[in-house]
Amino acid sequence: MSDPSTAEDHGFKPPSSIDELLDSDLDGLLDAPDMPQKITAADRLERAFLEIVEFRRTHGRIPSSTTRDIAERKLGARLDGILANDEKIAALKPLDEFGLLETPEAPASIDELLGDDEFDLLGDDTGLLDVSDLPVRRQVHDSESAARREKAEDFEQFEPLFKQKHDELRSGASRLLPYPGMSHIVAGAFFVLNGVMLFVAEVGETEYKQTTVRENKRERLRVVFENGTESSMYRQSLAIRLSDEDGNVVARTELPEILGEDEVSGYIYVLRSRSEDPLIADIDHLYKIGFTRGAVEDRIKNAEKSPTYLMAPVDIVASYRTYNLKASALENLLHRVFAAARLHLTQADHKGRAYDPSEWFIVPLGVIDQAIELIISGGIVDYIYDAKAQKLVGHRDD
Template sequence: MISDELKSLFDADDDGLLDTPEKPTRASAADRLERSFVEIADFYREHGRAPSPDTRDIAERKLGARLDGMRADEDKTAKLTHLDEFGLLADPEAPASLEELLEGDDTDLLNDATGLLDTSDLPTRVQRNEPDEIAQRVKSNDFDSFAPLFVQKHAELADGTSTLMTFRGLSQIVEGAFFVLSGIMVFVAGVGAAETSASGRTKQRLRCIFENGTESSMYRQSLSTRLYEEEGYAVVQTKFDSILADDRATGYVYVLRSLSDDPQISSVADLYKIGFSRGTVEKRIAGAEHEPTYLMAPVEIVASYRTYNLKTSALEHLLHRVFSEVRLSVNQVGKDGRVYEPSEWYVVPLPIIDRAIEFIRSGDIVHYEYDADLRTLKPRY
């Protein structure tokens, strides 16, 4: 029984200060997923483009990586389709050539098939007026021993075995690395021992040889700063079988075989899934029997290909385009009761998939197409 004094106190609480606050409803996984996508859509609405996973802006990079993850997950894509007013979840257009796979080539540098031996065609920016830095450059007395290296590197740029990639950070600056700074190619001929300044910071002197016959002993951090500020480039090799210290692993393209006992799956010969993963393939396929994208059944890894300096998802989309005519058409019911249509399963002999990847490595894939009747890759005419 509430006393009269307490009753009068409650009756006088016009502002509801004594009311028991309502317990907030806990957000579900679906709610969190939708809120995450709405943030991406808001970015597009404000900037007129999708967020990039490669920008230096941390906030945008997080949104770009999140969008890539959603595009790669068919379950998430299906759950977010009703919110995708800008078509952000659609697969990116497949590249028309190997060069378009190379990460960081947002400036169409590789479209210039000629003139790369002329240093005037290298990316240039207006140089800052820094007399201290200019004064540090002196004539290289033994430049003749380095000149052939620059000739070779320009030849590699011309034939596509090397390419220009936007500078990524201090870790790329190692002995033997090449860069383009203000339109001039730079070779890191040596990295000195670590020095500790009075403030406790560690620095390393470099021996930088410039293709104009000069050299500098700038600090490693100074070169990094200049390359960042002037949007410099690293010269990296594009061959899959030549992995250097400054090459960046970008993921895996994998081929899977279904172990399903469903007759509409098990009865199909040469049925393979072609996908990509930024992490290990084993981790990516964990719990495959519970996911529609894996046909609600365990899978077996048939092959996986480590990729470097490439947009792995673009390589995957290129393979999908080559084999689009033989994509499996089948529906799967997910744990949520919804019907899904997995889109990465193809009826094609494994040796042909291997051959297609070899053509991608050589750059010849743009000259071939898959003939479903002959079950082979044939030249485009």
């Protein structure tokens, strides 16, 4: 038979409340297990870094990301990733007891690098690290549209100009000055870039390139170098190179005002006709030499309607900015120098009236440039133009 007695008959009294029940649980049978705390990204980052710290404490060095040991390589790559992230470095700074997150400053020179070589790992008794005799490596500028140098086919027209400039530099008539800015890159200007003299022979028509921000304008140049090559680089490209590579401008010693903020008195320009008339189109080295106080582009508007421009559109092949001097007198002197090469042609205007253009000459462009330089220097009095040979030849009156 079953025992009809109750728990109370055996001296056991059931708890009367939940608190009494919990207090009677001496073996912790009613204890709820602790819920695991959620691990955050910051926690994971700290744990990952502390593994690196422990490696440094154990081995006395930082882990390498290039070793064959997989575990060490993993820690090294992890450290590289942390060092590449400024936010992670800032968050882990309090845990960095060995200065693992400190970025050393790059040495300012090879001497400083060797001076910090505590263990003489870079010791050099052979002189292999001595670079004092090597030439300075210039910055290389390149782009998709970079103009390449090629042989200048008509270099014989420009070679006398370079010889003259070198003579002027030796005599003190000209001097080298620091590159003054892009506004001075005009036709007829001489510069020195990396020890090589160059001549801006032509400035092309303005090109317009639309970007998402604004419309940019640029001009192709014909740049002739004294080594017999030429380039069709953009004006902006030459400006950047002259600026970045400490270029110089060749300036007349007695005309320093050309590099100042002086008044522009006008422009001497050289034009090429686009006439399709065989009597004009078949003439080589046919140029108009003129003067204007305003923009050359404004002067030649509607050229096809004027007999002055041979009743045809024209191209600007050279423009010489003049400062503080009477440019019209310079123009007249050029006309006298090249009088023997003047074009003799009668044109009819739109009303049928006959017109003899007086400013067109059959002269190579390089010779025109040379004549302008000689006029500015005063040396033109020693030269005359030989129309048959198409060059300036020296002469002196006995």
